[in-house]
Amino acid sequence: MRLLVVCLGNICRSPMGEGALRRRIAQSPLTGRVELDSAGTSDWHIGRAPDPRAIACARGHGVDIGGLKARQLLREDFDRFDLILCADQGNLEDARALAPAGAAHKAVLWLPWAGMPGEAVPDPYYGDGRDFEHSWALVDAAAQATVRRLSAAADSGIIGP
Incomplete structure (x- = not known):
């Protein structure tokens, strides 16, 4: 599985x-079975x-995320990844607009897909430490929920029926 x-x-x-996600997957039976990456819909910080x-x-x-480097979402990512977990509605719309024919379904709003309340992980960029902590709490809870969903789903391609 590639996320x-x-x-x-x-x-x-x-x-x-x-x-x-890396931490939660490393603590689960999914270790070694999930490839992860991240990207942005803009090219501002490549x-x-x-x-x-x-x-x-x-x-x-x-x-530790200090070694990561920003990259832009590419059309080819829809071929490489099974799921594209978007932080908010704008990211989802931008991702789906980039998708090749028949692949837009791979882009989903992460929180609802993971079964969590709410639609979006708010962007903390213009905020302070509390905003980053709030976004962290949401992505960490979504990571835990993602691990649960993938571990339980017979059709996840990771854990058999």
């Missing part, structure tokens, strides 16, 4: 989501490390 976490710039929500506040927030939860 791609997507936000706008790939410097806050999606790298935190990738980090949270090649840059995550926002220092995102790095500090993740580090405070025992997760």
Whole structure:
């Protein structure tokens, strides 16, 4: 299974989501069975490390995302990844607009797909540490829910019936 976490710039929500997923998958029976990456729908930050506040927030939860580098979502990602987990409605719309014919269904809103309340992981970029902590709480809960869903689903391609 291949999962791609997507936000706008790939410097806050999606790298935190990738980090949270990496940790939760490493603590589960899915270890070694899931490939992860993150991307942004914009090209604003290509090649840059995550926002220092995102790095500090993740580090405070025992997760190192400092080595990640921002990249832009590509049309080819729809061939490479099974699911594209979008942080908010705008990211979802942008991802689906980029999708090749017949592949738009791979892009989903992460929180609802994971069975969580709410539609979006709010963008903490213009906020402060509390905003990053709130976004972390959501992506970490979504990561846990994602692991549960993939571990339980016979059709996940990971865990057999």
